[in-house]
Amino acid sequence: MVLRRKMCVVVVATAILFLMIASQTISPSLFLSLSLSLATPAGQAPPASRTTPQPLGPSGHPGPSLPHRHDNIGEGARGEGPEGVGLEGEGSPHAEGSQPGGEASAGRTNDKDQSEASSKTVVTPEPPRPSGAQGRSDRMCGCTESCVSELDGSAWFKQRFDPHQQPLLHNSNKMDASALKWWLGLQRSDGQTLEEVMSKLFRVISPPSVDIRPRPSRCHSCAVVGNSGNLRQSGHGSLINTHNSVIRMNKAITAGFEQDVGNRTTHHFLYPESAVDIASGVSLVLLPFKLRDLEWLASALSTGEIKMTYMRVKDRVQADKDKVLVVNPEFFKYTHDNWTEHHGRYPSTGLLAIVFALHICDQVSVFGYGADSEGNWHHYWEENRYAGAFRKTGVHSADFETEVIHRLAKEGKIHLYPSVV
Template identity: 55%
Template sequence: MSGGAAAAAGGGGDKPGKVRCSRRLWLLLGSLALVFLTSLFLSVSLRGGVSFGYLEPPGWEESRRVKLVPSYVGAHRLSPPETPQQKTCACNSCVGDPGVSDWFDENYDPDISPVWTRDNIQLPPDVYYWWVMLQPQFKPHNIQQVLLRLFQVIPGRSPYGSWDPGRCLRCAVVGNSGNLRGTGYGAAIDGHDYIMRINLAPTVGYEDDAGRRTTHHFMYPESAKNLAANVSFVLVPFKTLDLVWITSALSTGQIRFTYAPVKQFLRVDKDKVQIFNPAFFKYIHDRWTRHHGRYPSTGMLVLFFALHVCDEVNVFGFGADSRGNWHHYWEQNRYSGEFRKTGVHDADFEAQIIKQLAKAGKITVFTGK
């Protein structure tokens, strides 16, 4: 009995120890499980994977998304930050700013020079043959020799630099439309840095509407006239003989006739004479007027010249007047204009280009009366 009692007593003494051991084991296992579940929860949450909806208060997910993407409530992913638009000048709206119009960016070539210089004296063959066929000549001329002689008389370089973010060069392109009459645009035109006029374009007596200042005058030999010393004469050549003429008119005076009488001598500032680049001429014909008409009008040539040298371009005196008549502002007979009847230029298509340029924010058109 005593042995059994002792055995019973011994067995009773071991049980509390086993209970304490089992509790410690379960406590340890529970702690490990809690650590594992906590790690799993944090890992999944940080990776943006499974959402534990039962642990989130109502509306938490929506609130979280709004904070992540303030501009797009309810968005499911972060949007990349917008790239600041590149500014090419200090004007409010700059011609050279990319990303404003896909149509403009696809056609606009900022690297092509509108001025024919010593640096781009060699024309590509396709440009040369297209240009010499505009007004074919019986007497051939060596274009290289003609230009070399010309560049001994005039500078033969471009005065225009590249885009400058700190500059705002404002240009007025002034056409000859009768819609200038009675507008009072003169003061606004004169307030520009460059004021570009075309062919005859008288200002005396028309100052209130057309302005009195000129910085650039674009002409061809048959329309050329003497200019003040502070005005750039920009020759628009249609043939090699035009280059021979300008060399002669600034020196010997040998040329008096092309296909019409021309000035024997021209009184202009030789240092300000510039030659319109035939490659730029064809670029406008190919990219912008798209072969509508035999070649672009002089007005279009001047407009795109401005779009390649200016930061801001404002257009005056283009198109018909409010009654649909095509005439010049100095003509008394408003029905005398023949521009649309020549068949050389496509006035309607060119008008559409001007509208598109205005819509793209590249020019501002003052429509007149």
């Protein structure tokens, strides 16, 4: 009789539970536990459930398994590329879905769900790392001080500096017609066209492959070293040598003057009438003031057939052909228009070298420009015989170019040695 009563209770309870499930007022797991407890003889524990509960969603009901987000992207997991920024990828310590702190099983349902979650892993890109002393991420270069090519902060500089200028001549250059006409008119040229001369030139030298664009990952410092007598007893040699690039010009010499002018050279600016042999590893940089200068360069590095321009010149020059660079003639016109503002017939070698450095360097230091302490204009390696010769040529405007250089220093775009008070 007792057994029959128990069976009736089980049947009634089961019927009630089915009705409750149909009305969604109880979960199936609760039904299972209740039915097992009813069906289990007294004194025995119910068998353990073989289902692992899912994590609850915002509403309290079981939610879907979420893919893991890799927020812990550290230096050890970063692939260092040219820009120093990378993302951790598959095969890294966190790529298998494990989390730091021993919480690898959190949010896991079963093996199938876990494998699906791993295949959908979301990798969050690392935000740009700050650069520069102010921690700005929009810096043009990696210098702790300002970068030359940054135009904010100086309306005067912004009005003159054109970041789109191409300082170097390429075999594919298409020169502006007005700039070409002005340049060809500087000095007499023969009947050949620029295209014909360039075709011959770039059969002797290679087109430039240097990357002159500023990059946030580097700070490229340049020393532009003039030939003024004010370098004598200056003691700037060690400081000049610390720069990434050291630019010299014309007949500059270093032997015997290392303490004042340094002994490193990376770029040597010249033209046919000022040509000297260039040491191995140094870039010869031609300043072509006329079409004949381009012809001379091709000849001086090959046949040696050109021995005259408007005067006798070196017919051969020693230099690494793969490091030869040519300043774009259009760059002359840009410097004449924007920087010397048509003072003088055309810019001097010294000013062209500074403007060139403004376009290829992140920081520029200028040494050896202007008169010496006694107001004389001469080269540091020679005794002064004609102190005012440069001022009297009429080809360049020394006074105006000096004003431009001092203004660049005042605007913080160059460091000038000796400093100007």
